[in-house]
Amino acid sequence: MEQRHLGRTGLRVSxxxxxxxxxxxxxxxxxxxxxxxxxxxxxxxxxDTADVYGDGEAEYLLGQLMEGLVPRRDLVISTKAGSxxxxxxxxxxxxxxLLSALDASLARLGTDYVDLWQVHxxxxxxxxxxxxxxxxxxxxxxxARYAGVSNFCGWQLAKAATWQLAAPGIRTRLSxxxxxxxxxxxxxxxxxxxxxxxxxxxxxxxxxxxxxVLTGKYRSGTPADSRGAxxxxxxxxxxxxxxxxxxxxxxxxxxxxxxxxxxxxxxLAWVRDRPGVAAPIIGARNALQLTAALSVEALSLPDxxxxxxxDVSAPVHRYPDHDWSTL
Numbered sequence: 001m002e003q004r005h006l007g008r009t010g011l012r013v014s015x016x017x018x019x020x021x022x023x024x025x026x027x028x029x030x031x032x033x034x035x036x037x038x039x040x041x042x043x044x045x046x047x048d049t050a051d052v053y054g055d056g057e058a059e060y061l062l063g064q065l066m067e068g069l070v071p072r073r074d075l076v077i078s079t080k081a082g083s084x085x086x087x088x089x090x091x092x093x094x095x096x097x098l099l100s101a102l103d104a105s106l107a108r109l110g111t112d113y114v115d116l117w118q119v120h121x122x123x124x125x126x127x128x129x130x131x132x133x134x135x136x137x138x139x140x141x142x143x144a145r146y147a148g149v150s151n152f153c154g155w156q157l158a159k160a161a162t163w164q165l166a167a168p169g170i171r172t173r174l175s176x177x178x179x180x181x182x183x184x185x186x187x188x189x190x191x192x193x194x195x196x197x198x199x200x201x202x203x204x205x206x207x208x209x210x211x212x213v214l215t216g217k218y219r220s221g222t223p224a225d226s227r228g229a230x231x232x233x234x235x236x237x238x239x240x241x242x243x244x245x246x247x248x249x250x251x252x253x254x255x256x257x258x259x260x261x262x263x264x265x266x267x268l269a270w271v272r273d274r275p276g277v278a279a280p281i282i283g284a285r286n287a288l289q290l291t292a293a294l295s296v297e298a299l300s301l302p303d304x305x306x307x308x309x310x311d312v313s314a315p316v317h318r319y320p321d322h323d324w325s326t327l
Contacts (some may be wrong), residue, residue: 026059154191
């Protein structure tokens with residue numbers, strides 16, 4: 001698999017990442033082992049997790065698999081901290097919480113360091129410089145090699161990255177931002193992606209298949225074995241089952257038919273090759289799904305197909321979005 005630099009850093013990652021959102025919950029240890037082995041054998045390196053995935057079980061399971069299945073040195077492990085199971089405070093970006101969470105993550109993963117550590121979301125109750133100091137301490141202590149953020153809007157990302165760049169050699173520059181990005185969700189193109197590209201930050205798209213909808217599996221209803229049919233993930237899929245999404249899925253299917261490939265391959269190739277993207281994160285449920293996604297490695301979409309998909313899925317840009325001068 002082709003490797004890419006993560007933002008303006010020396011860290012290289014596979015241009016498709018493996019997500020572990022469902023590990024320890026919907027994905028058991030046997031399926032997880034099959035997924036990780038298939039990913040590694042295909043040349044994949046970037047494995048994305050978080051301390052809240054499966055209430056810590058995803059990290060623990062990944063750590064167990066690194067002991068005997070895949071060498072730690074062959075993987076780029078990314079984890080996140082900051083989300084908390086508190087209805088009164090969904091995010092905790094305090095220095096104390098973040099550093100304690102990192103230590104707990106390392107213990108579950110069974111490793112001395114993570115390659116990439118990301119703040120899971122912006123915490124409006126904590127001064128941003130305090131949150132960012134936790135990243136500096138994590139890197140300076142060797143517990144994390146690179147640092148980034150996740151789910152920061154445009155101004156939050158720009159403020160955080162600029163603060164870090166203001167003291168080079170003292171503060172750790174942000175290398176990544178993880179955001180949802182697909183043909184069904186192009187909101188990052190308004191502010192986040194332009195800021196990331198200007199500041200040398202690599203984008204790691206989550207849900208690059210539109211929460212599974214872009215595969216076309218929901219065109220005739222909700223399959224019984226799909227995430228859309230599960231009690232805890234149905235609300236996650238539901239927003240992309242409307243009429244607007246349906247027209248985009250139809251366009252992806254038409255393009256796939258014309259290229260003799262699958263809608264999954266078309267949707268994934270589109271987001272993988274967007275400007276500023278480092279590596280989409282794929283959350284496959286089993287090795288069969290992952291193998292289908294990894295088959296996109298040999299596919300590059302023709303320019304005319306990309307333009308057609310761009311047109312049918314184009315987000316609305318109005319003042320004061322970054323392209324205001326064209327209005």
